[in-house]
Amino acid sequence: MTTTPYPHLLAPLDLGFTTLRNRVLMGSMHTGLEDRFYNYGKLAAFYRERARGGVGLIVTGGISPNRSGWLLPFGGTLNFKGDVYNHRRVTNAVHEEGGKILMQILHAGRYGYQPFVVSASPIKSPISKFKPKELDDAGIEPVAAMDPFRAELDDFRRRTQGADYPETLVTCYLTGGFLTDFFTGLAAGLPKALGERVSAVLDIDAGQDALVVELRTAIDASARLASRLAMWGRRLVGDTMLVARSSLVTGGQLPGEERIEPVFTELISAHTRRMDALGLTA
Numbered sequence: 001m002t003t004t005p006y007p008h009l010l011a012p013l014d015l016g017f018t019t020l021r022n023r024v025l026m027g028s029m030h031t032g033l034e035d036r037f038y039n040y041g042k043l044a045a046f047y048r049e050r051a052r053g054g055v056g057l058i059v060t061g062g063i064s065p066n067r068s069g070w071l072l073p074f075g076g077t078l079n080f081k082g083d084v085y086n087h088r089r090v091t092n093a094v095h096e097e098g099g100k101i102l103m104q105i106l107h108a109g110r111y112g113y114q115p116f117v118v119s120a121s122p123i124k125s126p127i128s129k130f131k132p133k134e135l136d137d138a139g140i141e142p143v144a145a146m147d148p149f150r151a152e153l154d155d156f157r158r159r160t161q162g163a164d165y166p167e168t169l170v171t172c173y174l175t176g177g178f179l180t181d182f183f184t185g186l187a188a189g190l191p192k193a194l195g196e197r198v199s200a201v202l203d204i205d206a207g208q209d210a211l212v213v214e215l216r217t218a219i220d221a222s223a224r225l226a227s228r229l230a231m232w233g234r235r236l237v238g239d240t241m242l243v244a245r246s247s248l249v250t251g252g253q254l255p256g257e258e259r260i261e262p263v264f265t266e267l268i269s270a271h272t273r274r275m276d277a278l279g280l281t282a
């Protein structure tokens, strides 16, 4: 009787979402063909040969998630529709031979041989001549991170600007108060150090007391102004709630209404108290 040390090597493997025909895996090896769209025909032929040879699963060479992660200038990415079409030539070839292929996402970090490299520290890799840009704690460019929200926030600011000085002050007091409460609540759910930093920023005295004194004096002196500002306050709370709700959307979805409702009930009570402080009916 012959024994083999790998009795399962050539047996199929059910991964639940797909089944590999055996457990032989070809490791990730960047060929350089991934980086130029005109080489994808060659790359597909290269992997087709391996699949025809019987390997169960192939891992592609590294494909970068973005420009700073390129291994070399204009390295392979999967960012655009065109990249998907290129990649599909590879997957189709492998599938036609009964194999499976997995795309490796590889961010080159400081090893990238290109000028946009980023890393945890600004220390050059011995194998690249480019010094990486140091990432901050979160690795996020604030302007780029806010860009998707810019149009909506600009629109919110335009709608809540106020026609004159008293309306503008009411906006500062009411929307500022509402959004500070809202984001302080959200900060409680962030990782500890980050949550504390966000709360500290939100906690900075925004001069709310001075706004109340200034507005109260004007409102007490004019019933007409009081009724106009009461209307304005009601309009503001609607717009502010909308913008607050929209910031809860992640992956195109709002959390369930049963989670949002209690939070907003509390925020509206605080809004009513702010209106009371001005002597206005919410």
Ligand SMILES: Cc1cc2nc3c(=O)[nH]c(=O)nc-3n(C[C@H](O)[C@H](O)[C@H](O)COP(=O)(O)O)c2cc1C
Residues within 6 Å of the ligand: 027, 028, 029, 030, 031, 060, 061, 062, 104, 106
């Ligand atoms: C030319 C070449 C390119 C490679 N490209 C990648 C790559 O893109 N991503 C990766 O994770 N590993 C890459 N590797 C590492 C291989 O995956 C690894 O060498 C292979 O799985 C064999 O493992 P071993 O070197 O520890 O024996 C590459 C290796 C070579 C030789």
